[in-house]
Amino acid sequence: MSRTWSEFVALLSDLLSLPLILLILLLLATAVALLWYYFPAWLPRRRRGEKRKWRLRWPKWRWRWRRPRFRWPWKRKAKTKSVTVEQQIEELIASEEELPEVPPAVYQTLADRLAAEGRYAEALRERYRSAIRDLVQHGVIDNRPGWTVTELARAAGSARPQVDGSLRSASALFSEVWYAEHPATAGHDDQMRTLADEVHQTLVVPR
Structure with a gap:
């Protein structure tokens, strides 16, 4: 088993470079994380009245860039509800x-x-x-x-x-x-x- 694995790793290293392998692994990890986070929204669901047709529903999400704000530690104040x-x-x-x-x-x-x-x-x-x-x-x-x-x-x-x-x-x-x-x-x-x-x-x- 170990010999087979070693041969597989050697063959993979001959076909792909190490940076490309790391990139593929990163993309796979990202895909798994997204599927896990949005589970079970991505599972196929059957429409009402349909018996054989299935459709795949993908979650709706948008990427929003928010500029981080830096505040000095001594200027941070706890938000308290003001009462008149x-x-x-x-x-x-x-x-x-x-x-x-x-x-x-x-x-x-x-x-x-x-x-x-x-x-x-x-x-x-x-x-x-x-x-x-x-x-x-x-x-x-x-x-x-x-x-x-x-x-x-x-x-x-x-x-x-x-x-x-x-x-x-x-x-x-x-x-x-x-x-x-x-x-x-x-x-x-x-x-x-x-x-x-x-x-x-x-x-x-x-x-």
Whole structure:
């Protein structure tokens, strides 16, 4: 068997040059790869109603040349879907969660709109939620639905004593308006804005 193979290779080398043999092998490999890639589109299929006639269906494909783009590694940026503030506000309003995952600034923007409409109780609530979202975002407390304002203030004060005073005042103001049902005024909204800002400033300042 080995002798027969050797004689066949010698005969083939006499008839064809080595570059031509390599070219033939490359063309065969390309043809096999194309047939494998487009399988089974190239198989003959019988038309409906025909019994003996067969036709060969070749895949339709076009060669498209695309010029490669070179980008420096430090200029490559991940494609992220940009979300506008309006979309985040709509998401915040439509959400049924106690503390949706949107930036604290979105809560404050919504609170400004509510205050401009005279809805001070709702504006005060959004400012209070912005402070809580700030605490969650900075890892001071976890987002645990069902917490009372007292439990929340106690947990945040234990984890970050610097926010204890401002957060307790904000929780007391929130309870006065929403639990005791005292009418909210623009002064209450301004006071909650100040307390929320104090919590934020305390969190962004390094300890």
